[in-house]
Amino acid sequence: MSDVPTVVRTPAELAAVRGEGTVALVPTMGALHDGHVQLMKHARPLAQTVVVSIFVNPTQFAPGEDFEAYPRTLDADLERCDEAGVDVVLLPEVATMYPDGPDSGVVVEPGPLGRVLEGEQRPTHFRGVLTVVAKLFGIVRPDVAVFGEKDFQQLVLIRRMVRELSMGVDVVGCPIVREADGLAMSSRNVYLGADDRARASVLHRALTAGVDAAPRGAEHVLAAARAVLDAEGVVPDYLTLTGPDLDEAVPGQEARLLIAARIGTPRLLDNIGLVLGPTTHEGA
Ligand code: AMP
Secondary structure (H helix, E strand, C coil): CCCCCEEECCHHHHHHHHCCCCEEEEEECCCCCHHHHHHHHHHHHHCCEEEEEECCCHHHCCCCCCCCCCCCCHHHHHHHHHHCCCCEEECCCHHHHCCCCCCCCCCCCCCHHHCCCHHHHCCCHHHHHHHHHHHHHHHHCCCEEEEEHHHHHHHHHHHHHHHHCCCCCEEEEECCCECCCCCECCHHHHHCCHHHHHHCCHHHHHHHHHHHHHHHCHHHHHHHHHHHHHHCCCCCCEEEEECCCCCCCCCCCEEEEEEEEECCCCEEEEEEEEECCCCCCCCC
C-alpha cells in the first residue's frame, strides 16, 4: 500500500483503508521490540495489507497487575512499524473496544485450557485475551493473523478459538526472538534491574538443558532443567513438559517445555520445542 503506515483509531476508519485484498493482522500491546518486528516481517509477504494493532487491553490484566504502568512508547512503535513495511496501525481507544465498559458485554471463555499454567495464576487472563482478539478479528476481518510462540499457551488457545468458533482466520506462529544471552524479548524486560537482568538468562539455560536431555526421555528433561534453576536458586511458578497443543507429552514425539518464574519484579515466561526420546527407566 503506502510508504508510511496509516494510523486509524476506529472500525470505520479501518474499514475505509482496509481495501478488498487480503489482510494480515499482527495484534500487539505496543512497546515494540525485535520480537514484534519479526511478526510484522513475517506477515508482510502473507497478504496485500498488513495491519498492526496496538492496544493495551485492560481485560487481560487483573487488579493489581501492571495495566497502568505497562510501557507505552507510541512514537518509537510507529517508527518500527514503518521500518517493517506495515501498511496500517490500528490504535483503538478502550471505549471503542468495550463500548459498555470493560466489565460488561460479551466475552469469549477459553474453557479448561485457560485455567492451567498461566491461567492458574491469572484466572481471568485468557478470557481477556481471547475476547480482545475476537473483537480485533471482527474489526479487521483478517485472512491471516500472526502471533509469537513466546506466549505459547495464548497461541494454542487462539488456534482453538478460531477452530471452535469457525472464524476462518489462518493463525500463524513465529519463533521466539531472544537477546544475545538467550533471554526471550519482552516488553516487560524493562522492569528487570541490572542484577536480575543478568540472572534472567537462567530460564533459557534451563530450557536448553532440557532440550539436551530430551533423547533420554521426559523425566530427564525436567530434571536437567530443574538442576539449572536450583543452581541459581530460582523456584519457578511452573516447569512443565506438554505435547505441542498443551496436551500430554508422548515419548518419541514433539513436545514443549514451558516455564514461568519471577526474577525480581517481573514474571518471565519462556518455552522451547523438543523431540522426546523413547521412554527410559529411571537411572537408565
Ligand atoms: P505483546 O505485545 O507482548 O502482547 O505481544 C504481541 C505479540 O508479539 C504476541 O503474539 C507475542 O507472542 C509476540 N511476541 C512478544 N515477544 C516476542 C518474542 N520475543 N518473540 C516472538 N514473538 C514475541
